[in-house]
Amino acid sequence: MSTPPVTLTIAGSEATGGAGAQADLKTFQALDVFGVVALTCIVSFDPKADWGHRFVPVEPQVITDQLEAITTAYPAEQLDVVKIGMLGTPATIETVAQAVRERAFGHVVLDPVLICKGQEPGAALDTDNALKEHVLPLATFVTPNHFETLSLSGMDSIDTVEELTEAARRIHEASGAAVLAKGGVRLEGDEAVDVYVDAETTEVLRAPKVGQVPVAGAGCTLAAAVAAFLAQGASPLEAARAAKIFVTAGIERRLSSDAPFDVVWQGAADQ
Numbered sequence: 355m356s357t358p359p360v361t362l363t364i365a366g367s368e369a370t371g372g373a374g375a376q377a378d379l380k381t382f383q384a385l386d387v388f389g390v391v392a393l394t395c396i397v398s399f400d401p402k403a404d405w406g407h408r409f410v411p412v413e414p415q416v417i418t419d420q421l422e423a424i425t426t427a428y429p430a431e432q433l434d435v436v437k438i439g440m441l442g443t444p445a446t447i448e449t450v451a452q453a454v455r456e457r458a459f460g461h462v463v464l465d466p467v468l469i470c471k472g473q474e475p476g477a478a479l480d481t482d483n484a485l486k487e488h489v490l491p492l493a494t495f496v497t498p499n500h501f502e503t504l505s506l507s508g509m510d511s512i513d514t515v516e517e518l519t520e521a522a523r524r525i526h527e528a529s530g531a532a533v534l535a536k537g538g539v540r541l542e543g544d545e546a547v548d549v550y551v552d553a554e555t556t557e558v559l560r561a562p563k564v565g566q567v568p569v570a571g572a573g574c575t576l577a578a579a580v581a582a583f584l585a586q587g588a589s590p591l592e593a594a595r596a597a598k599i600f601v602t603a604g605i606e607r608r609l610s611s612d613a614p615f616d617v618v619w620q621g622a623a624d625q
C-alpha cells in the first residue's frame with residue numbers, strides 16, 4: 355500500500371458540517387488524500403435569527419502556529435497542495451498570504467469566499483479587497499461562484515454560458531490561475547454549467563441540474579475535490595472534470611436536516 359499525499363485546507367469551521375473545513379476533510383477522505391486543516395474562523399448558524407452566520411475569527415497568531423506545525427511536519431514532497439476557503443477578515447487574509455508565500459506550494463486552490471452573511475457590509479468590502487489583493491495573486495486554481503465571478507471579472511451581468519466564459523477568461527488573464535467559474539443554478543436551463551479556462555484550454559463542463567436550489571457545501575466540496583485530484587497527480591483540467599463529477603454525485607445524494615438548506619454528502623461516490 356502506498357502512503358497517501360497530504361493535502362491542506364485553510365478554512366473555517368461550519369458547525370453543522372455542511373461547508374468549510376468539515377466538507378473539505380470529508381472530501382479529502384473520500385478521495386484518498388490525508389487531510390489536514392488550519393482553522394481560520396468558527397461559523398455557527400443562528401437558528402433564532404433566520405440561520406444567519408455567527409462568525410468568530412481565530413487569532414492571527416494561532417493561524418500562524420497551526421501552519422507552522424503543519425508545514426514543519428509535512429515537507430513539500432509530501433504536502434504540495436493547499437486549498438484556501440473562508441478567511442473572513444483582512445488580518446486573517448494577510449496572515450494566510452504570508453504563510454502561503456513562504457512555503458511555495460505547487461498548487462494553491464482558492465475558493466474565493468467573498469461574502470459571509472452576518473458580517474458588516476463595510477468589513478466585507480475590506481475583506482473582499484484584501485482577498486483580491488493578497489491571495490488571488492498566489493492562486494494557481496480559482497473556483498468562483500456566480501457572484502464571485504461577477505465581482506472578480508468586473509462584468510455587470512452573467513446570464514449566458516458565453517458571458518460566463520468571457521468572465522472566466524478575464525479572471526484567468528488577470529490572475530494567471532486556472533479558473534473554474536461556476537454557473538450553478540444561476541444560469542437558466544436544465545444544466546449546471548461551469549466553465550474551465552487556463553492558458554491552453556477553454557472547456558464548458560455540464561451536468562443535469564439537481565433541483566433549482568443551491569445545496570450548501572457544494573463550492574467547498576468542489577474546490578476540495580480539485581485539490582485532492584491535483585494531489586493525486588491529475589492535471590488542472592482533469593481535476594476540474596473529476597471534481598465536477600464528484601460534487602454532482604454528492605448533490606444527488608444530499609442530506610436534509612432541520613436547517614433550511616440541504617448539504618452535500620461526500621460519501622455518495624462510494625456507494
Ligand code: PXL
Pocket residue numbers: 365366367368373374375397439440467571573574
Ligand atoms: O460555503 C461557504 C462557506 C465556507 N466556509 C465556511 C462557511 C461557509 C458558508 O456558510 O460557513 C466556514
